[in-house]
Amino acid sequence: MTDTLLKLEGVEKSFGKNQVLRGVDIDVARGQSLVIIGGSGSGKSVMLKNALGLMTPDKGRIFFDGEDVTKATGKTREKMRARIGMLFQSGALFDSLTVWENVAFRLLNSEGTRRKDAKERAIETLKKVRLGADVGGLYPAEISGGMQKRVSLARSIISEPDLIFFDEPTTGLDPITADAINDLIREMVGGLGAAAVTITHDMASARKIADEIAMLFEGQIIWRGPAKDVYASGNAYVDQFVNGRADGPIQPAI
Template sequence: MTQPILKLEGIEKSFGNNHVLRSVDLDVAPGQSLVVIGGSGSGKSVMLKVALGLMTPTGGKVLFDGHDVTNSTGKTRESMRARIGMLFQSGALFDSLTVWENVAFRLINADGVKRSDAKERAIATLKKVRLGADVAGLYPAEISGGMQKRVSLARSIISEPDLIFFDEPTTGLDPITADAINDLIVEQVRGLGAATVTITHDMSSARKIADEVAMLFEGRIIWRGPASEVDHSGHDHVDQFVHGRAEGPIQPAL
């Protein structure tokens, strides 16, 4: 059996009396696409931040490529992050940088790649997400929301990472553009052979990009299974969520 690239073991995270994560166990293997679904406030974003090392868990372990990185800092943490790509929910592009500078940000600022070489690699990566060289010199404000999301995707894959996190990758996009982004994610991830962890509440996105789906509810993973089974899981909470019903064990956050 392939060793997971990322493994969360019994992860707890509390903020005072607010227990956000309650013994979360989760793993993803190289080349596997795992989608974590769950409503607002279920703990998805906190789980992602713990996995990335942006937050230290209250309890439990984070293992990356078999090594315990729960409390690691400095070079150990940096070497881990060098193997990880991230697509943020808002895109998180730098307004003051051109498209190619956004895509090449890590290469220039962390990897010490010459600007001319970084620009060449950025333009080649933009091509992979169906954006031409004519876009490279524009600023984020000069392109559409869908194009901004593709630029963010290009930035997340330019260093050919082993693990990519996608945070609500289709938020704010119309259904057609969202579907195109999902297609690009599947295509690029398969091309890299990377493991991916996506958090989303967009079920059409989850069905398209996932090998497996896990549901986080009240800080716990309550179900995990193949994406093909998510519509008939036999689990009341999962069924209510994936079919978008107000009635059921999950109370709407009003």
């Protein structure tokens, strides 16, 4: 057992001639909330998919709870994923299943929980993200984008994971709903004592969620520090990004 729950060491990933990750080094400790900021195309989502094992890095190593899981398959990968929750940018709810079946998916399909018990736990978890039991019987297409994010959040925490990834949790939401999601994330992570890795370019969200913030630029972590220091980082790239200025060392992606 180590304090570091997740560690990426020199991770590189290319797609053809496009090198997206150029040696990412980052770690997250138990109970810590780390937010990774960076512009579009900086490699945030690719880094997250490598950490989750949805992609295999070309170089470098990934450790989860001290174990090298870079090329883990089968039971090792399953064991690791059972301890991880993930909130996808789009929510990624299964259209063909009701809201409660989405929330209870892991219980029903991986943990073998009885349907009645799984439903009870799903409804309880929906309450934690402030959704009523009546929502449980609806299909994802019948609820709003903000509610879908909350359902996805409920799905990511139902098994009380040790680590939760949040991919752009507030994208596409109005500021009030986005703030409510930030509160929920803070509350859920604090309540579970889980580590959290959030990738976002929403600075309001980053400030609210993070203990520490790291910035990914051109496939490398170029700065990391406490959330309170992000506006006084002394790094020209970070300054430009957090203040949302078009002029500076980072060229706008247009």
